[in-house]
Amino acid sequence: MQNKAFEGSIDYFQVMDENGAIDKSLYPQDLSDDRIVEMYKSMLFARNLDAKTLSLQRQGRADTFAPLVGEEATQIGTAFAMRKDDILVPNFRQHGAYLARGLPLESYFLYWRGYEEGNSKVKEINALPVIVPVGTQMPHAAGIAYAQKYRNKDVAVVAFVGDGGTSEGDFYEAINFAGVNKLPMISIIENNQWAISVPRNRQSAAQTLAQKAIAAGIKGVQVDGNDVIGVYKVVKDAIDHARDGPTVIECVTYRMGMHTTSDDPSKYRPEADVDKWKAKDPLKRVGAYLRAKGLWDDAKEKQATDEQMAKIDEAVAKAEAFKPDPKSMFENVYSFVPEVLKEEEDDAVKSNFWM
Numbered sequence: 001m002q003n004k005a006f007e008g009s010i011d012y013f014q015v016m017d018e019n020g021a022i023d024k025s026l027y028p029q030d031l032s033d034d035r036i037v038e039m040y041k042s043m044l045f046a047r048n049l050d051a052k053t054l055s056l057q058r059q060g061r062a063d064t065f066a067p068l069v070g071e072e073a074t075q076i077g078t079a080f081a082m083r084k085d086d087i088l089v090p091n092f093r094q095h096g097a098y099l100a101r102g103l104p105l106e107s108y109f110l111y112w113r114g115y116e117e118g119n120s121k122v123k124e125i126n127a128l129p130v131i132v133p134v135g136t137q138m139p140h141a142a143g144i145a146y147a148q149k150y151r152n153k154d155v156a157v158v159a160f161v162g163d164g165g166t167s168e169g170d171f172y173e174a175i176n177f178a179g180v181n182k183l184p185m186i187s188i189i190e191n192n193q194w195a196i197s198v199p200r201n202r203q204s205a206a207q208t209l210a211q212k213a214i215a216a217g218i219k220g221v222q223v224d225g226n227d228v229i230g231v232y233k234v235v236k237d238a239i240d241h242a243r244d245g246p247t248v249i250e251c252v253t254y255r256m257g258m259h260t261t262s263d264d265p266s267k268y269r270p271e272a273d274v275d276k277w278k279a280k281d282p283l284k285r286v287g288a289y290l291r292a293k294g295l296w297d298d299a300k301e302k303q304a305t306d307e308q309m310a311k312i313d314e315a316v317a318k319a320e321a322f323k324p325d326p327k328s329m330f331e332n333v334y335s336f337v338p339e340v341l342k343e344e345e346d347d348a349v350k351s352n353f354w355m
């Protein structure tokens, strides 16, 4: 005898196509025109901020950072679908999501100037700090989701992971644990096609990354990650059903810039690939939609950009005038200060090494 023991499939969603045309049957009913304008402004802000931070880094005024250009729809669509109490667990490229959730801009610049104080404000927006080790945020997210369920709280945990991150054991362990315990955990795979110089096809032989959910016995979907309305829709649906269990959402997008400011992608990828993805630019697409509806135009674009750049310049000036407290190195590491750390702090204060 031979029977099929299991059969599965992964749905792909796109609500807004590359020209800004909408599939009305999938359009999320709760999404107003005003909200889409807000999403567009938030995407524009992320892009302007990226360009500014890159320029500061090149002038030695910011540390190494990971640009998000091209991935705005994935991050902003997700952030807008989240409720206030939901918890954001980023990796290291999610400043678009952070800022859309309300992280003070000055904190962002403080972090990228290397100050601990920049990372501590994330608490105020129900988020975890920037997490650089690839994939380690996923077990944290599963643990936090377990706590929400244990306390019977209607809170979803939304964790970001890269395509590269899905090859880590941490990813599998986290989604497995989430599946077994039916946790309110949404895993957003920000599949930007690259893990530094490793392309998606060298990352996994699986046809989609979303199908990894199937092995964990949980729901997996794929969405056009450059379609902000599509991303909003699938994340919102997952959050609405988070009490029933976890979802893995693969957002198919593209890293249009470098991995980080210490990387040169021209060494390993053809420029023609980038050009191909430029046609799918997430900002152009929603911009075309809003313009066709009479909700956006060149004057609004200029006004929004001018306002955003002024805000950015003001935050940079504040961050550059910031006087760090060296004691901050010892804070926010643990929920309480362990004796050994306290001793180190006392020694450091006594030795006055920073004076």
Ligand SMILES: Cc1ncc(C[n+]2csc(CCOP(=O)(O)OP(=O)(O)O)c2C)c(N)n1
Pocket: 093, 132, 133, 134, 135, 161, 162, 163, 164, 165, 166, 190, 192, 194, 195, 196, 255, 259
């Ligand atoms: C555990 C671990 N291994 C290796 C690295 C070095 N590293 C930093 S980012 C990165 C690639 C991550 O790719 P992906 O998960 O696709 O995220 P993306 O950078 O594309 O956003 C690697 C290998 C690291 N930070 N942590």
Ligand SMILES: [Mg+2]
Pocket: 162, 163, 164, 190, 191, 192, 193, 194, 195, 196
């Ligand atoms: Mg990647």
